[in-house]
Amino acid sequence: MEQEGNMKVADVVDCKGWPADKSKTGGWKSASLVLGIEITERLSTIGIGVNLVTYLVSTMHLPSADSANIVTNFLGTSFMLCFLGGLVADTFLGRFATIAIFSVVQALGTGLLSVSTGLPQLRPPPCNSATVRCQQASNLQMTVLYLCLYLIALGTGGLKSSVSGFGSDQFDEKDEKERTQMTSFFSRFFFFISTGTFLAVTMLVYIQDEVGRSWAYGMCCLFMVISIAIFLSGTRRCRYKKRAGSPIVHILQVIVASFRKRKLVHDPNVMLLYENCPEAMRIPHTEQYRFLDKAAIQVEGDDEQMLDGKQMTNPWNLCSVSRVEEVKMLIRLLPVWATTIMFWTVHAQMLTFSVEQASTMERNVGRFNIPAGSLTAFFVGGTLITLAVYDRVVVPLCRSWKDTQGFTNLQRIGIGLALSVLGMIAAALMENRRLSVARSAGSRTTLPVSAFTLIPQFFLVGSGEAFIYTGQLDFFITRSPKSMKTMSTGLFLTTLSLGLFLSSFLVSVVTSITNHNGEKGWLADNINKGRLDYFYALLAVLSTINFIAYLAVAAFVIKPQSPANFGKTSVDNNC
The missing domain is CATH 1.20.1250.20 (MFS general substrate transporter like domains)
Incomplete structure (x- = not known):
């Protein structure tokens, strides 16, 4: 029985919701499933972004400054949506489902971009020697282009927020062998990011210029579909981290509780502040940003009556010192x-x-x-x-x-x-x-x-x-x-x-x-x-x-x- 217990991994479950078994789940085989998706994501996003300015200037006939802004806004939105993707994964879907869903979104966006760049109706006519001023892309043509780009940005933001975390979930930090494998995984993960970027700025850009953008983007869509299929094939072997709630909610609870108690006098004795964490998990109190400490001052009415008759702390009224210190750490x-x-x-x-x-x-x-x-x-x-x-x-x-x-x-x-x-x-x-x-x-x-x-x-x-x-x-x-x-x-x-x-x-x-x-x-x-x-x-x-x-x-x-x-x-x- 003791040996069987040692084969279980804390805080993770298998695809059926049972405690994950080390011998049947996780490890390198499961972690490597995200590498294909990551290299394809870099190939698509960077391959599109790095050569998009030449397409906007030479084909869509947009001004140089406007073209540069479109590229930076596209890439900027991709990274900004990583924050949203992390929130969705932590609060609602979990990392596996988030990766799968947003990978499909990115594949859809890349496929539509392949079609839009291939149809003559979705780009202005080419310039010629008799043209005094090249005709810029119409509002409809730019709307279709924006739709494709921001579908890709949404997909990138969603999956990129979870791929590295899901890969690390496949290793047990308390197991020395698996902890070493996790370190190796992060090194290889960064290598795959760099490889995808290098292929994007060399091979994919060459195909765009010499063969055609539509073919290049179509290849990216195909590679992403294959990567998704490989990723889903490992469903039974993966480990799934239990969701602990949104950290944004925890931060808001500290802010709201400290605001509600802003008129209270802060007691200099920190031992009187509320703390419900086990001693081994506590974060030491610090003097900086003491206005947040008021969230940990316990007063009458901080407990609320629950349906089962038990008194439980309302986190919107009272937060532990450790929870307050977490927010202080982020502020720093x-x-x-x-x-x-x-x-x-x-x-x-x-x-x-x-x-x-x-x-x-x-x-x-x-x-x-x-x-x-x-x-x-x-x-x-x-x-x-x-x-x-x-x-x-x-x-x-x-x-x-x-x-x-x-x-x-x-x-x-x-x-x-x-x-x-x-x-x-x-x-x-x-x-x-x-x-x-x-x-x-x-x-x-x-x-x-x-x-x-x-x-x-x-x-x-x-x-x-x-x-x-x-x-x-x-x-x-x-x-x-x-x-x-x-x-x-x-x-x-x-x-x-x-x-x-x-x-x-x-x-x-x-x-x-x-x-x-x-x-x-x-x-x-x-x-x-x-x-x-x-x-x-x-x-x-x-x-x-x-x-x-x-x-x-x-x-x-x-x-x-x-x-x-x-x-x-x-x-x-x-x-």
Whole structure:
């Protein structure tokens, strides 16, 4: 009987709702089911996003600034919906059903996009030499395009919020062997993300340009359908995490309870505050944000009569100290959260204006003409090379010299922000050179300057992503309570979304301010007539100011926690 009990995994069940049996469920076979869906999701979302600006400009005949905003809004919405997807998974559907349903939504959106880009009726007629002004896409044509894109965004947001969590659910953290396998899973999971991104900016972009977008998007739809079928085939072998309720509800309960008791006098004796968590699961009380402590002051009327006659605490009136401290921990994440948004605004330029720059430059290698969107392979390459060098060189050196595991999460975020500043400076200098060539080249469609001169800006920002992405993920996971880790991961992903939206906002503001008196603005429809270098310089200045603000936050606002406190705040408590 004892051996049988050891084969059960706590907090997870099988497909029939019984306690999961280690010998029959979970492990690598079950975890690998999500890898196919993740690589296909990256192939679709990035493959569409990275080359969409050229389609909008050359085929739909939209202005350059409007096209860039459509791309960043599409990608930004995809990441923003991750927060919604996590809420749906935690509160209603569970991770397995969320992945399955939203994968179908993304496959549907990609399939419709394949059809819409293939039908001549859904795009304007091509320009010709007799056309004074190319005809822009009609409202109907743009509505169909938006429908396809935002179905894909909805699918991406829903499934991306749950794939990594569902994969980790297939391993038992209390089993040493499975805990090691879980660490290996996350490494392979990131590898599959990078592989999907690399295939998107190389193979898929090439197919879009040389064979046809409709064929490329149709392939993505087919791959997603196959991935869904493989995922569903493992239903019987998977482990399913029990839902513990929405963390957003828990946060709202603390806020509402503290507001209701805002007029109460705070007793300096914290021992009198309400606490119902087992001692091993308690989070120590802190003095910061003491106004929230009023949610833990117990007064008459906090208990409500239940139907079975038992008195139970009403969480909207009274919350435990540990529940209050969870909310405090999330609040402490916000300064770093706010100062990392700017990086993803810089990141957005690598997928929009940098691709448009490349489209005006020579991209030949022998007889082979590299698609403009495929230049972002150097961006992905910068990320992969930096990760490899960091893991294989930097971390071992840190272990031998200082007995550390490498840079801290805050240091990695800082390095990423610094590299983004250098990337924008390099981009501004390169664009200034490209514009000088454009002025002397006259009406030539392809400028006599190599697109490979854009590599420094791609590589610097790509290296920055390697540091800031891993640093942010580590920071938000280790500094949040375990019961809110899914939400804190969603909070991290909103920095990507808000950075993309900020890019759209800046583009709109700069276009509005610089287009006056009939003069071409910085972001002209034809970038050879604009001053994109000024826009890059503006981003370099804003990134520098943001970097200084981050240093202040890291030095004075965020207080490092001791290992003991990390242990206490990482427990899963449902108090």
